[in-house]
Amino acid sequence: KPNQKNQKAESEMVVIDAKDVILGRMCAKAAKLLLLGKTVSMVNAEQAAMSGKLFVAKEKYLHRLTQKHKADPNRSPKWPKEPAMLVKRILRGMLPYRSQRGRDAYKRLRIYEGVPPELENAKKIRYDDFDASRQDRRFSILSLCRELGFNG
Numbered sequence: 001k002p003n004q005k006n007q008k009a010e011s012e013m014v015v016i017d018a019k020d021v022i023l024g025r026m027c028a029k030a031a032k033l034l035l036l037g038k039t040v041s042m043v044n045a046e047q048a049a050m051s052g053k054l055f056v057a058k059e060k061y062l063h064r065l066t067q068k069h070k071a072d073p074n075r076s077p078k079w080p081k082e083p084a085m086l087v088k089r090i091l092r093g094m095l096p097y098r099s100q101r102g103r104d105a106y107k108r109l110r111i112y113e114g115v116p117p118e119l120e121n122a123k124k125i126r127y128d129d130f131d132a133s134r135q136d137r138r139f140s141i142l143s144l145c146r147e148l149g150f151n152g
Contacts, residue, residue, distance in 0.1 A: 013039040017124040018048040023090065023141065025130040031094035034105035041110040043119055046083035046142040049132035054139040058147045065148070081150040083141045084111040113152075 014033055018026060026048065030040050050057060061079065069075040080086050088111045096102035112119070132138045145152075 012037075013041065013122075015119055015122045015124045016040060016042045017044055017126045018042050018087070019044040019126075020047060020049055020132050021127055022130045022132050022135070022138075023048040023050050023087065026127055027087070027091040027094055029127060029130075030109070031091060031105075034095065034108055035101070037105075037108075039108040039110075041112065041119060041122075042087065043112045043115045043124065045087045045111045046113045046140065046145075048087060048141050049135070049138045050141065050144065051132070051135045051138050053137055054143060054147065057139070057144055061144065061148055081145055081148045082152065083145045083150065084113045086145060087111050087141060 016026065016030060026042075030042060033040050064077070064079050067076060080089055088109065091109065091111075092106060095105050097106050142150075
């Protein structure tokens with residue numbers, strides 16, 4: 001009967017509100033839920049916070065954007081500038097995405113900027129343990145993406 005358990009777990013959908021929550025800690029929780037077989041939707045991704053200084057993170061991500069494969073630049077790692085896609089890429093690093101289990105988990109992930117109409121009435125989980133308002137130095141994903149060249 002393990003198939004019935006897996007089907008039941010996959011049908012469970014979790015909606016996470018990312019507003020003013022530390023991104024890395026929230027993504028680690030989301031990755032664990034995905035690996036347990038749940039479908040995760042993350043709303044307000046552009047309002048998630050990172051701790052530290054903005055210019056340090058900007059330099060780190062600009063360096064990643066400039067890294068190219070010497071023989072064929074098309075093989076280079078791609079780093080998005082859009083907030084929702086950047087959060088998705090960060091979360092991908094917390095999954096074993098090269099294995100089938102990780103790929104299946106990654107397909108169950110949905111990231112949204114703002115709250116889409118179909119999820120407005122859904123119950124949203126908010127991780128108050130990871131609240132960024134206690135951090136002295138913090139910045140939003142949107143401000144980082146704007147520094148990297150995002151025009152949205």
